[in-house]
Amino acid sequence: MLDVDRWQEIWGTLRRNRLRAALTACGVFWGVFMLIVMLGFGHGLSEGVRRGMAGFASNSMYVWPQRTSMPHDGLAPGRFVRLTLDDAAAVRAGVRGIRVVAPRNELGGGRRGAANVRRGGKTGSFRVAGEIAEIELIQPVVLERGRFLNPLDLAERRKVVVIGAAAREQLFAPGEDPIGASIELRGAYFMVVGVFRSPQTGDEAERHNTTLFVPLTTYARVFGTGEQVGNFAILAQEGVQSSRVEADVLALLGRRHHVHPADRQAFGSFNADREMRKVAGLFDAINLVIWFVGVVTLIAGVIGVSNIMLIVVKERTREIGVRKAVGATPASIIAQIVQESTALTAVAGGLGLMFGVTVLELVGTTMDSLPPGKQPSMFSRPEVDITIALAAVGVLVVFGALAGVLPARHAVNISPVEALRAD
Structure with missing residues (x-):
């Protein structure tokens, strides 16, 4: 008691x-x-x-070209490696354990300037990314309206665009529905089919929300990039070590572009699983x-x-x-x-x-x-x-x-x- x-x-x-x-x-x-x-x-x-x-799948990786630092096969160091759609096909066919290989191009990143986008009397400078539909599996987005890119958009080279939430705020009036509206990208007109926002936070989210996604095939025709691509986003299969896939991808690309096996400067890479x-x-x-x-x-x-x-x-x-x-x-x-x-x-x-x-x-x-x-x-x-x-x-x-x-x-x-x- x-x-x-x-x-x-x-x-x-x-x-x-x-x-x-x-x-x-x-x-x-x-x-x-x-x-x-x-x-x-x-x-x-x-x-x-x-x-x-949060904007990266845990088993994803990114590979981009840089300059070689070692001579190989009679080629001098300092060459800039250029990736193509054929490289993407070779990686997809030659490396086991890969679910998606997404070749990519962009304006507003790397050596190219941001694209001036116009709609009516409103203009803005945004990053424009040429993507395939599967990029949504690698870099998830939250759709606020409309839809994302699909395979038909790429097959038919449609002039459609999916815009980020920040881009919508700059180009459209509050409460205005952007779906079906047209915007001008460097003299070419694209129809808005979707609006998304990034699940990330901070500077990366701001960068993502000011991005415009267009089909990669349409990007190549409108901006004249041909077969050349800027980088690859790669998604490994479930249960496959992404570090092993990354090493195999770099080795295959090195052989295709006559890069010395010990040259670590020819390609840059980011492995989301390793960073996490x-x-x-x-x-x-x-x-x-x-x-x-x-x-x-x-x-x-x-x-x-x-x-x-x-x-x-x-x-x-x-x-x-x-x-x-x-x-x-x-x-x-x-x-x-x-x-x-x-x-x-x-x-x-x-x-x-x-x-x-x-x-x-x-x-x-x-x-x-x-x-x-x-x-x-x-x-x-x-x-x-x-x-x-x-x-x-x-x-x-x-x-x-x-x-x-x-x-x-x-x-x-x-x-x-x-x-x-x-x-």
């Missing part, structure tokens, strides 16, 4: 020593508060980076550091509670002696000391949890109130798993109880005669 008298006695003891109790609780409070805040901000950073990479693994490893290390710092801080707070309880026992030596002399059992004395340390730890830990969650909520609310363009690009709303938080406080309370065991055993060992002689 709940011993009300004992709890009143514990509360009276803490109230008589307010400053000491507050300073002791401060260490526990700060440990829980810091752990909750660090976990929340760590989650926000991790989620922000994950959202920043690096990011995951980084955040595993960050979480480990967060837990280490938080736990060490909590242990320091618990040790502080134990030391203070030793001082309390010493101050109450005469009282403990009197209680033992009139028949108090060792169990009752131990229970009182342990309950006092547990109460102090539980209250301080609960306050630390409450203040930590409040800070995270305030930061999250502030971030939510910011306009989309002003929100941090690589940081999401900080949150903490409440189950983990409550479990941490529960473990802390257990350690708080253990912190009172040593002072309690010291109190039990006090001789009533010696206690009554104490000043």
Whole structure:
């Protein structure tokens, strides 16, 4: 049963020593508060980076041509390698484990300038990408209206375009439906068939949302690129290591373009799976550091509670002696000391949890109130798993109880005669 008298006695003891109790609780409070805040901000950073990479399929890779750095087959170094549609067909046929090979071209990237786009009296400068329909599997988009490119668009070289959300805002009036409207790209007219937005955040999302997708075959005819392409986007099959596919693709392209096998400068590449693994490893290390710092801080707070309880026992030596002399059992004395340390730890830990969650909520609310363009690009709303938080406080309370065991055993060992002689 709940011993009300004992709890009143514990509360009276803490109230008589307010400053000491507050300073002791401060260490526990700060440990829980810091752990909750660090976990929340760590989650926000991790989620922000994950959202920043949401526009890439995890088993995708990108390959683009550069200049050779080594002579080979009688060719001097410094050659610029040029990729073609035949290279894409060779990669698709010659490398196992590939699901999609998407040859690509673009205006507004690399050596070409951005395309001036006109609609009525409105103009803008945007990136124009020549793509195949399967690029949506590699770089997912969220369609807001209409549709994406399809195989018929490429087969018939249709002059259709899918525009990003930011491009729509610049070229069309608010509330105006862009589907079916025509826009001018360097003297050629294209019909808008879809509007999309990027699932990513930050600068990459802004770049994606100002992109216009046109069929690759139409791009080649309108802008005169012929068989030449700027880069390949490649999607590996499920269960296939993208690093192995990447190595095979680079080796095949090297043979086709007379590149020395040891030349690492002739082609550039980006492997989404490898980069995501690096990011995951980084955040595993960050979480480990967060837990280490938080736990060490909590242990320091618990040790502080134990030391203070030793001082309390010493101050109450005469009282403990009197209680033992009139028949108090060792169990009752131990229970009182342990309950006092547990109460102090539980209250301080609960306050630390409450203040930590409040800070995270305030930061999250502030971030939510910011306009989309002003929100941090690589940081999401900080949150903490409440189950983990409550479990941490529960473990802390257990350690708080253990912190009172040593002072309690010291109190039990006090001789009533010696206690009554104490000043």
